[in-house]
Amino acid sequence: MRGERCRSEDFQHKLQLFSAVHLQNMSSPPSPxxxxxxxxxxxxxLGEPCLKTYPLECxxxxxxxxxxxxxxxxxxxxxxxxxxxxxxxxxxEHECDFVDALGRDLHKPRFETVVSELxxxxxxxxxxxxxxxxxxxxxxxxxxxxTSLDECLVVSEPLGVVLIVGTWxxxxxxxxxxxxxxxxxxxxxxxxxxxxxxxxxxxLHRLIPFYLDNECFHVIIAGSNxxxxxxxxxxxxxxxxxxxxxxxxxxxAAARTLTPVTLxxxxxxxxxxxxxxxxxxxxxxxxxxxxxxxxxxxxxxGYILCHADVKARLVQAxxxxxxxxxxxxxxxxxxxxxxVNPELFNRTRDMLxxxxxxxxxxxxxxxxxxxxxxxxxxxAEQDPIMQQDxxxxxxxxxxxxxxxxxIDFINKQEKPLCVxxxxxxxxxxxxxxxxxxxxxxxxxxxVVQSLMVAxxxxxxxxxxxxxxxxxHSFDAFSHRKSCLLRSTRFExxxxxxxxxxxxxxxxxxxxxxTLSQKSxxxxxxx
Amino acid sequence: xxKDNEERILIALHKDLAKPKFEAVLSEVDIVINELYYAIxxxxxxxxxxxxxxxLATKLDDCFVQRQPLGVVLIIGPWxxxxxxxxxxxxxxxxxxxxxxxxxxxxxxxxDSLIAELIPKYLSQDCYAVVHGGAEETxxxxxxxxxxxxxxxxxTVARSIMxAASIHLTPVTLxxxxxxxxxxxGKIDITAAARRIAWAKFFNAGQSCxxxxxxxxxxxxxxxxxxxxxxxxxxxxGKDPQTCPDFSRIVSPxxxxxxxxxxxxxxxxxxxxxxxxxxxxxxxxxxxxxxAEDDALMQEEIFGPILPILTIESLEKGIELINRKExxxxxxxxxxxxxxxxTVLQNTSSGGFxxxxxxxHMTLPSxxxxxxxxxxxxxxxxxWGFEAFSxxxxxxxxxxxLExxxxxxxxxxxxxxxxxxxxxxxxxxRYSSRKACSSRLHLRxx
Numbered sequence: 001m002r003g004e005r006c007r008s009e010d011f012q013h014k015l016q017l018f019s020a021v022h023l024q025n026m027s028s029p030p031s032p033x034x035x036x037x038x039x040x041x042x043x044x045x046l047g048e049p050c051l052k053t054y055p056l057e058c059x060x061x062x063x064x065x066x067x068x069x070x071x072x073x074x075x076x077x078x079x080x081x082x083x084x085x086x087x088x089x090x091x092x093e094h095e096c097d098f099v100d101a102l103g104r105d106l107h108k109p110r111f112e113t114v115v116s117e118l119x120x121x122x123x124x125x126x127x128x129x130x131x132x133x134x135x136x137x138x139x140x141x142x143x144x145x146x147t148s149l150d151e152c153l154v155v156s157e158p159l160g161v162v163l164i165v166g167t168w169x170x171x172x173x174x175x176x177x178x179x180x181x182x183x184x185x186x187x188x189x190x191x192x193x194x195x196x197x198x199x200x201x202x203x204l205h206r207l208i209p210f211y212l213d214n215e216c217f218h219v220i221i222a223g224s225n226x227x228x229x230x231x232x233x234x235x236x237x238x239x240x241x242x243x244x245x246x247x248x249x250x251x252x253a254a255a256r257t258l259t260p261v262t263l264x265x266x267x268x269x270x271x272x273x274x275x276x277x278x279x280x281x282x283x284x285x286x287x288x289x290x291x292x293x294x295x296x297x298x299x300x301x302g303y304i305l306c307h308a309d310v311k312a313r314l315v316q317a318x319x320x321x322x323x324x325x326x327x328x329x330x331x332x333x334x335x336x337x338x339x340v341n342p343e344l345f346n347r348t349r350d351m352l353x354x355x356x357x358x359x360x361x362x363x364x365x366x367x368x369x370x371x372x373x374x375x376x377x378x379x380a381e382q383d384p385i386m387q388q389d390x391x392x393x394x395x396x397x398x399x400x401x402x403x404x405x406x407i408d409f410i411n412k413q414e415k416p417l418c419v420x421x422x423x424x425x426x427x428x429x430x431x432x433x434x435x436x437x438x439x440x441x442x443x444x445x446x447v448v449q450s451l452m453v454a455x456x457x458x459x460x461x462x463x464x465x466x467x468x469x470x471x472h473s474f475d476a477f478s479h480r481k482s483c484l485l486r487s488t489r490f491e492x493x494x495x496x497x498x499x500x501x502x503x504x505x506x507x508x509x510x511x512x513x514t515l516s517q518k519s520x521x522x523x524x525x526x
Numbered sequence: 527x528x529k530d531n532e533e534r535i536l537i538a539l540h541k542d543l544a545k546p547k548f549e550a551v552l553s554e555v556d557i558v559i560n561e562l563y564y565a566i567x568x569x570x571x572x573x574x575x576x577x578x579x580x581x582l583a584t585k586l587d588d589c590f591v592q593r594q595p596l597g598v599v600l601i602i603g604p605w606x607x608x609x610x611x612x613x614x615x616x617x618x619x620x621x622x623x624x625x626x627x628x629x630x631x632x633x634x635x636x637x638d639s640l641i642a643e644l645i646p647k648y649l650s651q652d653c654y655a656v657v658h659g660g661a662e663e664t665x666x667x668x669x670x671x672x673x674x675x676x677x678x679x680x681x682t683v684a685r686s687i688m689x690a691a692s693i694h695l696t697p698v699t700l701x702x703x704x705x706x707x708x709x710x711x712g713k714i715d716i717t718a719a720a721r722r723i724a725w726a727k728f729f730n731a732g733q734s735c736x737x738x739x740x741x742x743x744x745x746x747x748x749x750x751x752x753x754x755x756x757x758x759x760x761x762x763x764g765k766d767p768q769t770c771p772d773f774s775r776i777v778s779p780x781x782x783x784x785x786x787x788x789x790x791x792x793x794x795x796x797x798x799x800x801x802x803x804x805x806x807x808x809x810x811x812x813x814x815x816x817x818a819e820d821d822a823l824m825q826e827e828i829f830g831p832i833l834p835i836l837t838i839e840s841l842e843k844g845i846e847l848i849n850r851k852e853x854x855x856x857x858x859x860x861x862x863x864x865x866x867x868x869t870v871l872q873n874t875s876s877g878g879f880x881x882x883x884x885x886x887h888m889t890l891p892s893x894x895x896x897x898x899x900x901x902x903x904x905x906x907x908x909x910w911g912f913e914a915f916s917x918x919x920x921x922x923x924x925x926x927x928l929e930x931x932x933x934x935x936x937x938x939x940x941x942x943x944x945x946x947x948x949x950x951x952x953x954x955x956r957y958s959s960r961k962a963c964s965s966r967l968h969l970r971x972x
Contacts, residue, residue: 070849111940112939114948119948123951141890141892146886152892154893154894155879157875157898159898236899248693251692252693254688254692255685255691255692256685256689258684258688258900263695265695278926285932288935324936325937326938333937334938335939429923433592438919440919440920441919441922442921442923442924443923443924444923444924445924445932448584448922448924449589452578452584452589452920452922453581454579454580455589455920456591458918460594460596461596461673462695464695465695467920479875479898481875481878481898482877482879482893482895483871483878483893484879484883484890484893485864485867485880485881485882486883487882488714488715488722488860489715494722499546499548499762499770499773500763500772501547502548503548505548506551509556510556
């Protein structure tokens with residue numbers, strides 16, 4: 001502990017020295033100059049590793065963002081609207097570039113990129129544009145007897161400079177949807193896309209300076225090991241999407257600087273399939289949810305719990321769906337993705353080989369980071385795949401005797417991001433909804449509840465804290481300041497509270513309190 | 527519990543802080559009872575699921591937000607309003623359906639033992655418990671995993687609490703203090719302002735997290751303010767506040783020493799008060815002038831009956847001074863000109879804001895009470911407290927119908943399907959192309 005503290009103090013001192021020298025040497029902030037653009041472009045085309053931003057450079061970037069925020073540029077409604085529309089324009093004009101980058105990083109089919117990354121972000125941005133005026137309005141609140149002559153309102157203020165850390169499974173969406181919220185709320189933002197999806201990170205790093213204000217919004221590419229150091233540079237809010245282990249490190253770094261955080265952490269999302277349900281449709285929906293983006297999705301069903309009677313039918317139906325979706329050899333299918341990097345590939349493959357029995361799929365090709373859509377049966381609770389978090393196109397199926405056992409099983413695990421229930425019996429759905437807790441819940445479908453702009457998307461317990469999407473993004477990046485605007489007149493009411501204290505004044509105030517307790521429940525004469 | 531034991535509560539509070547009965551009833555007892563009635567009356571509407579607007583694809587589904595309790599929460603209370611700042615979060619936590627562990631402050635010892643005695647008598651012992659102890663015991667307590675931690679107190683302790691919480695990924699609500707500035711500018715009824723500022727500052731001997739910490743005003747206003755303050759303080763507490771039963775004391779010798787040291791190190795000039803007595807833990811209501819920005823009194827939250835007055839040349843300079851400091855829990859602006867109030871409101875940030883009065887913005891349950899930046903985060907009171915201790919779970923209940931529409935999203939992917947999906951998206955978003963064209967003129971960055 002002590003050694004660590006010394007190191008960070010030493011580091012801070014060095015940072016300050018370096019940034020002072022660095023600032024002296026800089027006459028003006030770097031603009032997206034053509035040569036820099038071409039260098040980045042060449043690197044992307046040749047598939048070289050992208051330029052990494054070290055914590056030292058982040059100091060400078062953070063300083064510029066703070067200066068820009070203090071200049072109050074981001075507060076005007078017109079500015080926020082222009083930036084949001086710029087995001088939409090960037091996605092529309094560079095659709096091909098995004099499809100290309102995600103294709104290289106994740107072998108993501110064009111369809112998935114356009115639908116789940118680009119259209120999704122555009123939806124959020126347009127929703128924000130349409131509703132910004134209303135969100136920015138102060139909210140008048142109910143007054144009591146003593147404040148009936150005052151103005152009581154809640155005003156939404158931006159927090160300042162926020163850090164948004166994206167993850168690799170949906171790199172564009174995970175960076176830009178929070179960015180939309182941050183812009184709408186009037187903050188400056190520094191985005192850190194995941195270095196695992198190098199081409200997408202590079203693309204964002206290259207494009208954003210052309211579309212968004214250069215002083216207010218920056219893109220840095222920090223390694224996951226450097227992130228805690230970056231967080232300790234002190235932001236006004238940190239928004240992190242990723243896995244539990246990294247989330248904990250970020251939370252601890254934020255605690256050291258008293259920085260509020262929003263964490264969206266992945267986990268294993270249980271999916272209960274009841275005996276009474278339309279197995280064919282359920283299989284289609286589950287298969288799509290689990291295997292799109294080669295299983296690399298935070299909201300995908302992590303494992304299935306079903307009765308032994310349903311299992312055989314469900315597995316057969318899933319097999320048919322997979323055939324229908326990806327053909328007899330998914331490797332040849334243009335609709336199927338790949339694992340993001342060799343480490344993740346190895347991890348998923350090991351878990352696959354050491355858990356349960358492969359009933360469908362199971363083929364792996366290391367050179368292509370390809371894992372076939374796989375279904376495992378005879379999986380035990382102690383198997384590696386049930387003990388650790390994983391992202392990949394593998395779906396374990398566990399059997400339970402009934403709904404009670406399923407609910408007990410779900411509640412024994414950490415609270416997940418989502419709980420899914422497939423049943424035609426509304427009582428079963430109701431039980432699963434009320435007797436379990438999770439970030440969100442969806443009956444008879446999966447993942448779609450996270451795509452709705454009006455519903456908050458976030459975790460609880462081990463799956464994170466805070467939520468976003470739509471208005472909730474705006475709220476996540478705002479401070480709700482309570483304001484009471486009084487005048488100096490009407491001392492005839494307030495005089496009761498001043499010393500010298502008299503019992504009769506107190507009785508009068510207490511009596512006035514009880515007057516409205518039954519109807520409104522509260523009243524304070526002060 | 528509160529109603530039955532009011533007498534005992536008042537005695538305990540008097541023992542800890544020499545709190546006058548009036549202040550105790552108003553700020554500890556009544557406020558809690560009001561909060562309770564508010565929660566009882568509104569609970570059923572808070573618990574109702576909140577239906578949201580749906581898009582084209584989800585028109586036949588049920589989409590709503592359900593509130594769930596978080597689980598077991600820990601509430602750590604401070605010593606300055608030992609009952610209120612412990613029980614109001616407790617009301618919110620109970621309303622949200624959680625089990626609660628309460629840790630009152632050991633500094634307000636009499637109230638601590640009273641709460642420990644009363645809570646098990648009135649509330650279910652399985653769900654609610656009181657824990658005692660100082661720093662060591664709290665550290666040990668924090669090694670356990672909670673589902674939420676609610677802390678009111680200082681920044682230093684908050685940091686260690688948050689670090690302990692972050693290991694378990696426990697969310698926290700922090701209600702921390704700060705130096706709450708009080709800026710007086712422009713046309714102002716100086717008598718009324720003096721009365722309100724004096725009341726807010728010296729209530730509970732200045733030991734309130736939202737008490738005006740320092741005053742910023744022009745030299746002219748200061749000269750008008752001082753005689754008014756003198757008159758008001760004499761009206762409130764008489765010529766010798768030490769003999770007046772309406773003025774509280776400092777909570778402990780350690781805190782008294784801290785305040786006296788600050789006063790000693792300050793280079794300001796004492797114009798009112800300044801008397802003190804160590805045995806009685808008494809410090810007179812004190813006002814200082816000629817205080818500079820780098821004075822000892824301006825470096826940390828005062829939390830006592832000492833009011834420094836700083837002079838500013840203009841409103842802008844005052845706002846700049848405020849913005850150079852950390853964001854406070856509350857900010858006060860005294861002016862009869864609404865333009866001045868609005869300028870301060872829009873150019874500064876704080877947990878809460880009140881014009882032409884102090885403290886009372888936190889007594890309205892419909893307003894969220896909380897900090898921002900260094901003064902904490904999260905908020906409570908009324909419905910906001912209920913939300914602080916709840917989890918908002920998104921729920922979507924679908925049926926089996928419309929599978930053909932769903933079919934658009936399944937592989938094998940094709941350009942046809944993509945066009946259909948784009949078309950439905952265009953239909954769904956109500957963004958007009960006319961608006962798009964006109965605003966795109968300003969899009970290129972500079």
